[in-house]
Amino acid sequence: MDRPSDAPRPAARREDIPGWFFRLDQEAFRHLLTTQSTAGTTGDVLELGSYLGRSAVLLGDHLRPGERLTVCDLFDSAAGDDDNAAEMTMSYRASLTRSGFEANYLAFHPELPTIVQAPTSVLADGRIPAGSCRFVHIDASHLYEHVAGDIEVARRALTEDGLVVLDDYRSEHTPGVSAAVWQAVFTGGLRPVLLTPMKFYGTWGDPEPVRRELLARDWRAEGFTVDEDTIAGRRVLRLNNAVPSAAPRSGPRQLLLDLLPPVATRAVRRALGTLRAVRG
Template identity: 70%
Template sequence: MSVTDTTAAPTAPATPDDVPGWFFRVDREVFGWLLARQTAAGVTGDLLEMGAYLGRSAILLGNHLHPGETFTVCDLFDADAPDGDNSAEMTMSYRSTLTRRAFEINYLAFHPELPVIVQAPTSVLADGRIPADSCRFVHIDASHLYEHVAGDIRVARDALAENGVVALDDYRAPHTPGVSAAVWEAVFTLGLKPVLLTPEKFYGTWGDADAVRADLLARDWRGDGFRLDEEHFAGQTCHRLAWDDPSGRHEFAVRASSGAAPTRSLVRRVALDVLPPVATRAVRRALRAGRGAV
């Protein structure tokens, strides 16, 4: 079957690690820890994800949804993009791999019912459909275009309750300068307070950063094999967290333990785990040309 054939139902994943995506161990641990700490403290509120791809992070967020709370996922999936730049971005990065059908099958493999799905540009959330101060956690991983990310950040600011946390993906990737611009603009002009930086995500709050930081530091990250550093800049304090693995191959070990062949080439594994989809396809083509299909 061709990868562009979307008529046949995708196979349901056996484990969350089987869902394609770029949601790596350090961020899975941070999401789970912060959400669990909120629950332990009796903090309630809704969850919001802007940009879901095939559901890898949404599945984890759904694990922390409690009765009376709403989990909203907003993504274009296979709908038309609202403008030419966004359409080009979607075509370059995802083509036909991102479908609502695939997301729903993946999510329902681990949860009895779907979240509230808004299949539309994330800009529609600015119309007030997410009640103000209603969310305790917001994940932004949609468009990489500056104008769109800046709008998503404003939606998150209005949606988050006191001490709610926002996680922003690709804040430092070289192929996403628009995200970097929007994130740091929010820090210096919109009052967003950085709390934690990982290699892939920025975590911040418009509330009491010290309180969120205290929750974060309640865990012995170093004892669990992570590297944790404190940073100070422009009157701000935040921490950097990364998996303390000099080989840089911790994600590959996770994939191997879930059934992936450990003998695949390092180049291919790096492409699958780290690069954006368009670059991954380029690596695959190069490898096919050199050594046969991978």
């Protein structure tokens, strides 16, 4: 059957799916989900806020027989309140459609996940059985009230040692997420496991086995850095991209940059940067 002319064109490659789910967190997701499976941990997977499917496709890779992936997103339906509607309009209303998500997901998996097209707050009605999930990814609204509610949904849905991942916990434009995450840590029993520049990983169970599994991997050999910190006496790992050391400049080129006026120097730097990008 031919694809209708107005149907969304699915991504040819996973990296072509629009979104903000980058390699660092992709590797963290793969590692943690694989570790759960290896350890015999069973349970469903839940995603609150899926955009066009970049992270959902990866989550679907790790489902085992009998496990279910549920995604909840407004997609192209109306938001339930003015603040949420304003956020969606500002961020992604023009590009976010359920048909786009479905096309991308089906490009890499034979069947769609269970889709709940509604505000994530509807999941508070108990439709996700308590203790049924081993992994929950939260990347929906950035408003404090919504994120706090999503965290509570995750807490009820997760198994004893299940993992919750929250996006944008430290971005300057999402203070509501930060407030909800750290409130859950200091008053709600959520224990941090891993921090990346974009995401917070935690559990309401014992974080030590997860930390040990993370430290058993040689992240540095793969171009990442891993460090350990404490937050109010609680240990947490930090994973980041390694910063490549700057290549020493040749003497004549550095001399030229030093002698040129600032405006010309900036122009030369931009030209060199463009040339490097073209060469790949």
